[in-house]
Amino acid sequence: MKPLGGEETLDDGDVLAATKLPGHRGAAPSPGPATTPREQPRTTGEAHGQPRQGLAPRIVPRRSRLPAWLVLLRPRQxxxxxxxLLVPLAVDPxxxxxxxxxxxxxxxxxxxxxxxxxxxNDWLDRERDRLHPVKRHRPLADGRVGPLGALLLGAGCLAVPVAGAALLPPGVTAAVAGYLVLNLAYCLALKHYSLVDVSLVAVGFVLRAVAGCAAVAAPFNPALIICVYCTCLLLSLGKRRHELEAVGLRGEAAEQRPSLAGYSVALLDQLMAVLLAATLISYLLFCLSATxxxxxxxxxxxxxxxxxxSCRYAQLVTMRRSGGxxxxxxxxxxxxxxxAVLWLAALAVGRLL
Structure with missing residues (x-):
């Protein structure tokens, strides 16, 4: 998930999201006029974080100017x-x-x-990240933040929702707790399984939406919650598609994200088509169910x-190799x-009528 200070930072946890492709805006120049990412050999040294001999590294990371402890918290996300706020705003402003x-x-x-x-996530993966050409620049992997300091920082972050539980409705507390349990399972194992990984990401957004409604006592609209799930699942599938195309070969992609071994571009295109239809149908049901x-x-x-x-996003992912x-x-x-501006204006006018 807008680089700070005009620079592209690598604090979002996705090496493949930062990969530049030929033809994409901001892409780095290709090594030669007849060379494509698929044709470039991948050496053993490169897989362990060493650049290929005779070729410039595919990604030149730029260190964020933010403090290392703040980069570890990934403010861009x-x-x-x-x-x-979005779901309560749509249901009951x-x-x-x-x-x-x-x-x-x-x-x-x-x-x-x-x-x-x-x-x-970074604490668990710190040893593996040190072998990665890009993830080795994460604060924990490169030693700017120590393991103990990271654990204390994470504990401090957890103190915020714990303290907020006394001021928030039980439904919000349950949603936050469910989010933490879900992500714990995701970090420990589930992120390595295809389809499970994107499903859990989408469920995380659903929990945010449910918590927002519970916080302000807004009505619970099932159609809108389904729309949120389908939309976020669609975006996650688009991101996986971008990652596969960025690396070029499924085996190479799996080295950087194991769950990619269970995907192919053709499969993701089919799944995205299904999710596009489901998103639009659930949105239409939400509009028709409004009181x-x-x-x-x-x-x-x-x-x-x-x-x-929906169509524009599909175009960006498939034609312009975006979606990372x-x-x-x-x-x-x-x-x-x-x-989006015209859409919001139409919704506002429609509610005023």
């Missing part, structure tokens, strides 16, 4: 926790305005919980924006940004 304090505290609880998960006198008109007016957003960082792709693509 904190934007994901906005999902806590008045409740969100009435309970703004509890909503922001819920965002803080998920931000701290996710930061603790990032610390745990609003003009719910049908709202669905008719806003569905074209949902269709365009879904958050950045969505926020920096001009057609998607314009579509």
């Amino acid at each position: 904190w934007m994901k926790n906005v999902f806590v 008045a409740s969100l305005l009435h309970h703004t304090g509890r909503a922001l505290l819920t965002v803080a609880a998920f931000t701290a919980a996710s930061a603790a998960v990032y610390v745990l 609003h006198p003009h719910a049908s008109a709202l669905a008719v007016v806003t569905t074209p924006f949902a269709v365009f957003a 960082e879904p958050g950045r792709d969505v926020l920096t693509d001009t057609p998607l940004v314009i579509n």
